[in-house]
Amino acid sequence: MLQFLGRLHILVLHLPIGFLILAFLMELATRRSALALRPAVGFSLFWGMVSAVAAAAFGYLLSLDGGYDEELLSWHKWLGFATAGLSVALYIFYKKNAASSLFLSFFTATVLVLAATGHFGGSLTHGSDYLFSDEKSDATAAVPIANLDSALVFEQVVLPVLKAKCGNCHNPAKRKGGLVVLTKEDLLKGGKNGPAVVPGKPDSSLLLKAIHLPLEEKKHMPPKGKPQLSDTEKQLLDWWLKAGAPFDKTVAAAAMPAALRSALQAATVAAAPSLLDGLKLDPVSEGKLKSLRSEGIQVFPMAAGSPFLQALFSGKKDLTAGQLNKLKPIANNIVQINLANSNVDDAMLAIVKEMPHLNRLHLEQTGITDKGLANLADLQYLEYLNLYQTKVTDAGFAQLQSLPKLRSLYLWQTGVTTDGVAKFVSQKPDIFIDNGIKNDSMFGEVALKAPMIKASKELFNDTVHVTLESGFAKANIHYTTDGKEPDSTSAVYKEPLVLSASGR
Amino acid sequence: MGAWLSYGLGSENENLPAFVVLTSRGGGNSQGLYAHLWSAGFLDSAHQGVLLRGGKDPVLYLNDPKGMEQADRRRFLDNLAELNHQTYDELGDPEILSRIKQYEMAYRMQTSVPEVMDINGEPDHILKMYGPDVVTPGSFAANCLLARKLAEKGVRFIQLYHQGWDQHSNLVDEMGMQAKQVDQPSAALILDLKQRGLLDDTLVVWGGEFGRTNYCQGPLDAKLYGRDHHPRSFSVWMAGGGIKPGFEYGETDEFGYNIVKDPVHIHDFHATILNQLGLDHTKMTFKHQGRRYRLTDVSGEVVKGILA
Numbered sequence: 001m002l003q004f005l006g007r008l009h010i011l012v013l014h015l016p017i018g019f020l021i022l023a024f025l026m027e028l029a030t031r032r033s034a035l036a037l038r039p040a041v042g043f044s045l046f047w048g049m050v051s052a053v054a055a056a057a058f059g060y061l062l063s064l065d066g067g068y069d070e071e072l073l074s075w076h077k078w079l080g081f082a083t084a085g086l087s088v089a090l091y092i093f094y095k096k097n098a099a100s101s102l103f104l105s106f107f108t109a110t111v112l113v114l115a116a117t118g119h120f121g122g123s124l125t126h127g128s129d130y131l132f133s134d135e136k137s138d139a140t141a142a143v144p145i146a147n148l149d150s151a152l153v154f155e156q157v158v159l160p161v162l163k164a165k166c167g168n169c170h171n172p173a174k175r176k177g178g179l180v181v182l183t184k185e186d187l188l189k190g191g192k193n194g195p196a197v198v199p200g201k202p203d204s205s206l207l208l209k210a211i212h213l214p215l216e217e218k219k220h221m222p223p224k225g226k227p228q229l230s231d232t233e234k235q236l237l238d239w240w241l242k243a244g245a246p247f248d249k250t251v252a253a254a255a256m257p258a259a260l261r262s263a264l265q266a267a268t269v270a271a272a273p274s275l276l277d278g279l280k281l282d283p284v285s286e287g288k289l290k291s292l293r294s295e296g297i298q299v300f301p302m303a304a305g306s307p308f309l310q311a312l313f314s315g316k317k318d319l320t321a322g323q324l325n326k327l328k329p330i331a332n333n334i335v336q337i338n339l340a341n342s343n344v345d346d347a348m349l350a351i352v353k354e355m356p357h358l359n360r361l362h363l364e365q366t367g368i369t370d371k372g373l374a375n376l377a378d379l380q381y382l383e384y385l386n387l388y389q390t391k392v393t394d395a396g397f398a399q400l401q402s403l404p405k406l407r408s409l410y411l412w413q414t415g416v417t418t419d420g421v422a423k424f425v426s427q428k429p430d431i432f433i434d435n436g437i438k439n440d441s442m443f444g445e446v447a448l449k450a451p452m453i454k455a456s457k458e459l460f461n462d463t464v465h466v467t468l469e470s471g472f473a474k475a476n477i478h479y480t481t482d483g484k485e486p487d488s489t490s491a492v493y494k495e496p497l498v499l500s501a502s503g504r
Numbered sequence: 505m506g507a508w509l510s511y512g513l514g515s516e517n518e519n520l521p522a523f524v525v526l527t528s529r530g531g532g533n534s535q536g537l538y539a540h541l542w543s544a545g546f547l548d549s550a551h552q553g554v555l556l557r558g559g560k561d562p563v564l565y566l567n568d569p570k571g572m573e574q575a576d577r578r579r580f581l582d583n584l585a586e587l588n589h590q591t592y593d594e595l596g597d598p599e600i601l602s603r604i605k606q607y608e609m610a611y612r613m614q615t616s617v618p619e620v621m622d623i624n625g626e627p628d629h630i631l632k633m634y635g636p637d638v639v640t641p642g643s644f645a646a647n648c649l650l651a652r653k654l655a656e657k658g659v660r661f662i663q664l665y666h667q668g669w670d671q672h673s674n675l676v677d678e679m680g681m682q683a684k685q686v687d688q689p690s691a692a693l694i695l696d697l698k699q700r701g702l703l704d705d706t707l708v709v710w711g712g713e714f715g716r717t718n719y720c721q722g723p724l725d726a727k728l729y730g731r732d733h734h735p736r737s738f739s740v741w742m743a744g745g746g747i748k749p750g751f752e753y754g755e756t757d758e759f760g761y762n763i764v765k766d767p768v769h770i771h772d773f774h775a776t777i778l779n780q781l782g783l784d785h786t787k788m789t790f791k792h793q794g795r796r797y798r799l800t801d802v803s804g805e806v807v808k809g810i811l812a
Binding site: 265298301302303304305306312314315340341360362364384386388408410412434436437443444445446447448449471472473474475 | 516631
């Protein structure tokens with residue numbers, strides 16, 4: 001019964017907040033404008049007082065259950081009592097002299113104490129960093145694993161699962177059932193029903209029991225309605241406990257079964273983290289992008305909802321420095337710019353100096369020279385640079401030395417030499433350079449189809465115009481009109497023939 | 505898929521459609537190809553694929569008729585658009601606006617398309633790479649080369665159909681012929697995109713809509729046997745576009761009859777492709793007849809295991 005009343009705290013606690021703040025607003029309105037709301041202030045205040053006392057009492061009962069962070073709880077408890085006490089005093093004050101300015105000051109103080117109580121209460125249920133943390137999913141964000149074999153079984157594989165699926169209630173601030181799952185010590189210690197993890201004894205480990213109970217069961221964890229463990233995650237925890245709950249071993253050393261390993265591989269070793277993943281930028285408003293697009297500047301988010309932008313100018317032969325300068329206000333967000341096959345030149349390329357986060361740059365088929373590459377010197381995030389069919393030479397490599405992250409460089413049909421490429425690769429070993437196919441001898445010759453012979457009519461009296469057509473304009477057509485098989489020494493077709501006599 | 509991408513991503517090049525279709529005839533028993541294969545379905549018809557033909561006249565009826573000049577065409581279109589707008593104001597059918605847009609696109613395509621479809625500007629070593637058929641308009645090789653050119657010009661989705669894979673009989677000869685027609689051009693397309701640095705942001709997908717049985721259909725003859733349709737398991741390959749290279753995903757039993765590991769449903773496949781193009785398949789929807797539709801309907805998971 002007491003436990004039931006304690007749980008009513010969650011319901012009742014919202015009432016004094018509403019009643020007291022409503023009373024406060026009506027009091028302000030009575031004083032500022034001539035709205036005669038004072039009788040209503042008393043009514044609202046009365047119920048505020050009753051619900052505040054009830055909330056404090058129920059809250060006290062709930063706190064007896066335990067499982068809360070002691071320090072936060074103590075603040076919340078005493079402030080809650082203070083709110084209840086203050087609201088009673090406030091109601092008595094109201095009855096005596098509601099019009100005095102002291103009443104308003106007293107009322108203000110009560111509302112402030114109420115706010116503080118609410119804040120600590122919120123911290124108790126949602127965690128103290130709930131209000132100001134950037135990402136709600138912080139706790140679930142698993143650290144990407146580069147290599148599963150060398151990953152630590154507990155820290156990098158098991159813990160992220162516990163954190164994501166159990167950590168919302170079983171954390172140091174909330175301690176549901178006295179259990180915290182986030183460290184080795186806490187798991188071995190367990191909660192009020194005993195240790196959660198007994199190394200090597202999966203059958204007596206409460207953790208496994210809780211997750212394998214049917215969903216309808218009251219003791220099933222995570223509780224119905226909360227995100228459940230996936231099959232792979234359950235298998236992982238089973239194996240981990242059976243293997244003696246290794247805390248410090250790597251996956252390879254702990255001999256994980258192949259099936260589980262490949263399932264985890266697919267689930268955890270997702271895409272290699274991109275350089276931009278850790279980067280947080282303020283998004284540019286869609287309105288701003290739209291207005292730029294209406295001016296002919298093609299800027300789009302990299303993906304739906306992404307703060308990163310791409311700018312597309314490929315094929316534009318009438319590009320001006322003025323147009324590119326319009327990118328300046330959003331330059332911080334641009335991670336990709338495509339200037340391929342445009343009239344961009346070394347001077348216009350200066351715009352990329354404004355783009356500190358530029359990651360991919362398309363300059364292929366432009367008039368860019370070694371000199372223009374100097375504009376790229378400070379691009380700390382540049383990973384991809386396409387320079388094919390430009391005028392860059394080996395001298396340009398000097399300008400690219402300072403790019404720390406450059407990974408892919410395309411240099412086909414430029415002035416660079418094989419030696420120059422080899423030298424640059426020896427200086428920056430993790431770079432990939434595509435210099436194009438230098439040797440086409442592995443491909444056979446193209447085969448032309450027989451040309452089409454077109455005449456204006458089949459039978460003719462005096463003369464007829466005959467055209468010879470090949471699907472391929474660069475092909476030479478040799479012909480004879482005497483019925484012999486044409487070869488490369490025969491006449492070359494240049495213009496329609498006029499025939500005046502039939503062959504055979 | 506092309507229509508959905510046109511809807512989701514829009515066009516990168518205002519002079520070319522976002523979704524282009526190229527068809528080629530193989531040596532096998534050709535079946536028909538119908539324009540509804542690249543229609544926009546219930547999406548706005550502005551997103552439907554545009555079929556480009558090989559040879560001199562890539563789009564039928566695109567050129568001005570004899571005696572009509574470019575300026576005449578312009579005036580004609582302006583007046584027509586005015587009439588169409590009047591009708592739109594009256595009826596409010598969005599298809600009318602699409603139609604105006606289509607006429608305008610066709611007008612711009614009169615110059616942009618012949619330019620992009622002309623392979624005479626390609627150097628010899630590139631032509632050689634695509635194989636002997638490349639100078640034959642309408643061959644798969646020529647279409648692969650054109651696909652590269654279109655991709656360079658910013659066309660979002662280029663779909664190549666190569667006909668003639670339905671070997672219910674006479675499989676040995678026909679399949680050999682078909683494979684020869686597509687093998688070198690497909691490799692060349694990847695190679696060509698790669699040396700231009702375009703393979704990083706271009707996804708090449710090669711596949712069909714079903715596989716063939718592992719057992720024979722028709723007379724059991726060393727040359728003349730055939731295979732029936734087999735939709736349970738079949739393979740596609742993908743290159744570039746952030747897909748992990750050089751490995752296989754999924755497994756069938758030893759008879760190739762059914763899938764035993766890592767199945768990928770068509771919805772998963774679509775979800776993955778959309779993901780690689782920066783689209784969340786659960787968020788890209790189109791409202792039609794009172795319900796929001798997705799390309800992946802109500803299922804589909806991104807296949808993380810194949811992402812680089």
